Amino acid sequence: MALKEATMYFFAVIFVTLSFTSAIGRTEHVAGSTYVAAVYEHRIILEPDPHVPLSRPAALKHMQKNLDIYKEQAELAAQQGAQILVFPEDGLQGFIFNRTTISGYLETIPDPQQESWNPCTEPERYNNTEVLQNLSCIARHNKLYVVANMADRQPCPMKSSLLFICPPDGHWQFNTNVVFRSDGQLVARYHKQNLFFEAAFDTPPQPEIITFDTPFAGRFGLLICFDILFHEPTVTLVEKGVRQLIFPTAWMNSLPLLDSVQFHRALSLGANVTLLAANIRYDHMNMTGSGIYTPFSATYHHAHRGDPEEGRLLVARVPVLDPLWGGQSVATEEGVVTAESTTSTSSQGNCCDSSHPELLSSSSPTFVSPMMFDPFTFVLLNETEGNLNVCNGTFCCHLQYRQLPQGSSKELYALGAFAGLHTVDGRYALQVCAVVRCAGLEASSCGQVVEEAETKMDFLLEGKFGTKYVYPSVLASHQVVEEPEHLEKTAGGRVTMKHSNMTGGLVTACLYGRMYHLDNE
Numbered sequence: 238m239a240l241k242e243a244t245m246y247f248f249a250v251i252f253v254t255l256s257f258t259s260a261i262g263r264t265e266h267v268a269g270s271t272y273v274a275a276v277y278e279h280r281i282i283l284e285p286d287p288h289v290p291l292s293r294p295a296a297l298k299h300m301q302k303n304l305d306i307y308k309e310q311a312e313l314a315a316q317q318g319a320q321i322l323v324f325p326e327d328g329l330q331g332f333i334f335n336r337t338t339i340s341g342y343l344e345t346i347p348d349p350q351q352e353s354w355n356p357c358t359e360p361e362r363y364n365n366t367e368v369l370q371n372l373s374c375i376a377r378h379n380k381l382y383v384v385a386n387m388a389d390r391q392p393c394p395m396k397s398s399l400l401f402i403c404p405p406d407g408h409w410q411f412n413t414n415v416v417f418r419s420d421g422q423l424v425a426r427y428h429k430q431n432l433f434f435e436a437a438f439d440t441p442p443q444p445e446i447i448t449f450d451t452p453f454a455g456r457f458g459l460l461i462c463f464d465i466l467f468h469e470p471t472v473t474l475v476e477k478g479v480r481q482l483i484f485p486t487a488w489m490n491s492l493p494l495l496d497s498v499q500f501h502r503a504l505s506l507g508a509n510v511t512l513l514a515a516n517i518r519y520d521h522m523n524m525t526g527s528g529i530y531t532p533f534s535a536t537y538h539h540a541h542r543g544d545p546e547e548g549r550l551l552v553a554r555v556p557v558l559d560p561l562w563g564g565q566s567v568a569t570e571e572g573v574v575t576a577e578s579t580t581s582t583s584s585q586g587n588c589c590d591s592s593h594p595e596l597l598s599s600s601s602p603t604f605v606s607p608m609m610f611d612p613f614t615f616v617l618l619n620e621t622e623g624n625l626n627v628c629n630g631t632f633c634c635h636l637q638y639r640q641l642p643q644g645s646s647k648e649l650y651a652l653g654a655f656a657g658l659h660t661v662d663g664r665y666a667l668q669v670c671a672v673v674r675c676a677g678l679e680a681s682s683c684g685q686v687v688e689e690a691e692t693k694m695d696f697l698l699e700g701k702f703g704t705k706y707v708y709p710s711v712l713a714s715h716q717v718v719e720e721p722e723h724l725e726k727t728a729g730g731r732v733t734m735k736h737s738n739m740t741g742g743l744v745t746a747c748l749y750g751r752m753y754h755l756d757n758e
């Protein structure tokens with residue numbers, strides 16, 4: 238699957254200025270209407286032993302416990318005016334199954350592109366569809382769109398597949414999103430493309446690009462968890478002009494670069510899309526962090542160690558995004574500002590006003606330390622302020638900074654660069670610039686997991702990327718996501734993120750570049 242990024246038109250020749258003041262709305266950017274979205278972070282009820290295969294009745298009894306919670310939450314969401322509600326990946330059955338032990342949980346989900354079916358009003362059409370019936374009735378009774386994730390069993394060969402391939406045991410098993418209209422009709426079915434150690438499931442024979450249309454907000458696209466890191470289906474959806482993405486996930490937080498709220502917010506900003514992200518809450522596997530992210534706002538929840546382990550419903554009114562903006566941007570002249578700065582006063586007189594230094598070679602001395610299993614090249618920041626470069630090969634990152642230490646505790650920071658193929662727990666090519674708080678006061682602790690920081694920092698972080706897919710984020714202490722004050726992408730791959738006036742200590746500031754075109758090299 239050698240995928241070209243050449244067709245991605247909308248970042249091509251744009252010089253864009255975006256500016257954020259707070260988490261709430263720059264809705265004046267959007268001429269159109271709004272809608273109310275909801276995501277539910279579900280504290281999953283698990284079977285004590287997923288290694289023992291359950292009968293269908295036992296599996297239904299188990300799933301009913303989770304469905305009962307879905308039903309309650311849908312009522313609460315509807316009371317708050319929600320028009321669409323998203324539940325997380327694996328939220329009904331859990332995880333760590335294999336192909337056999339999940340069998341009691343499987344239903345055969347008909348293809349909504351082939352037939353119209355309302356499981357709530359026509360339950361007798363198919364046997365063994367209790368989950369579909371329950372979900373459909375939840376949508377219908379609460380008059381809202383419902384997106385849920387469940388396990389699908391399909392006979393071989395699949396009707397929709399041109400390829401005549403089949404798993405050895407003669408059927409497919411898919412990790413699947415289903416979407417029900419507000420009257421209960423099944424309107425979309427999406428099979429996860431990028432599995433993450435899921436022995437129970439198959440990868441579909443070809444990537445599925447699945448969307449559905451709503452009367453209140455137009456088109457939405459579907460993805461699941463690990464999919465968010467890959468070209469298929471995520472970037473293909475966005476390239477097709479789909480700007481509202483629905484994202485059930487069972488996301489295991491991994492700092493310093495891939496905490497749930499950090500990366501999900503970054504994807505939404507970098508791709509200029511809305512992302513409705515519903516995560517599982519399960520402390521044992523570090524799963525928490527759900528949100529409603531738009532290009533202009535972030536409404537999210539991230540639990541902390543010691544918090545009661547419980548679900549969380551998030552509801553937010555958000556703008557409908559115009560699917561045609563890419564086409565408009567391509568028509569602009571080079572150097573045109575397509576999104577005007579907001580009323581926020583800029584940090585004039587602060588550390589970081591000069592621009593575009595040459596990104597040529599590293600400040601010395603550099604050292605290499607692993608961060609999330611990748612060998613980052615780092616340079617240390619000193620305690621006050623400065624100007625640093627660091628390169629990994631020809632990929633260079635630049636930082637101007639001024640530290641604003643709080644309290645008396647000493648904290649060490651480093652600027653890191655990595656260009657290469659990440660190969661642990663998935664294979665994906667990266668170019669990353671990141672400022673991180675080191676876990677201790679030794680250089681060797683830079684890149685390790687850190688959740689807290691006190692030091693605030695005004696900074697300008699910049700890199701020259703070999704990709705237009707760069708996802709920016711600022712993560713403050715205790716998984717607080719800050720909106721970068723200023724983001725700029727220029728032709729030639731230079732991306733600049735400027736930030737000041739932090740509300741909390743800096744944990745990670747990151748420009749996460751994805752080199753999709755090198756994933757298979």
Ligand SMILES: *[C@@H]1O[C@H](CO)[C@@H](O)[C@H](O)[C@H]1NC(C)=O
Nearest residue numbers: 288289290334335336337338
């Ligand atoms: C699934 O797990 C069960 C219980 O651990 C085991 O007996 C069975 O052989 C496994 N099946 C497959 C297909 O791996």
Ligand SMILES: *[C@@H]1O[C@H](CO)[C@@H](O)[C@H](O)[C@H]1NC(C)=O
Nearest residue numbers: 359360361362363364365366
């Ligand atoms: C459902 O199962 C029952 C009992 O096995 C069978 O009589 C019926 O024909 C089945 N219905 C469908 C639609 O397959």
Ligand SMILES: *[C@@H]1O[C@H](CO)[C@@H](O)[C@H](O)[C@H]1NC(C)=O
Nearest residue numbers: 297298301367368370371374
């Ligand atoms: C929900 O599923 C249960 C079995 O788990 C079934 O008995 C019940 O009929 C279903 N409810 C609806 C409304 O489909």
Ligand SMILES: *[C@@H]1O[C@H](CO)[C@@H](O)[C@H](O)[C@H]1NC(C)=O
Nearest residue numbers: 489490492521522523686687
């Ligand atoms: C969860 O996070 C903690 C702290 O970051 C870490 O020590 C632990 O290994 C993580 N657990 C899993 C299952 O990843």
Ligand SMILES: *[C@@H]1O[C@H](CO)[C@@H](O)[C@H](O)[C@H]1NC(C)=O
Nearest residue numbers: 253266509532559562575576
């Ligand atoms: C993002 O989308 C908004 C609203 O649809 C548009 O006005 C803006 O120009 C886009 N921003 C970027 C960086 O392309």
Ligand SMILES: *[C@@H]1O[C@H](CO)[C@@H](O)[C@H](O)[C@H]1NC(C)=O
Nearest residue numbers: 581582583584585722737738
């Ligand atoms: C940062 O804070 C200072 C002092 O409170 C304020 O004058 C300035 O406008 C703020 N800058 C931004 C970009 O919000």
Ligand SMILES: *[C@@H]1O[C@H](CO)[C@@H](O)[C@H](O)[C@H]1NC(C)=O
Nearest residue numbers: 618619620621622623624625
């Ligand atoms: C930090 O670095 C800057 C420039 O790189 C330098 O001017 C300043 O004196 C340094 N501060 C300390 C405490 O070393």
Ligand SMILES: *[C@@H]1O[C@H](CO)[C@@H](O)[C@H](O)[C@H]1NC(C)=O
Nearest residue numbers: 605612614629630631656657
């Ligand atoms: C990036 O740094 C690592 C570690 O020093 C090194 O092995 C690798 O070759 C460098 N990559 C490039 C493109 O130079």
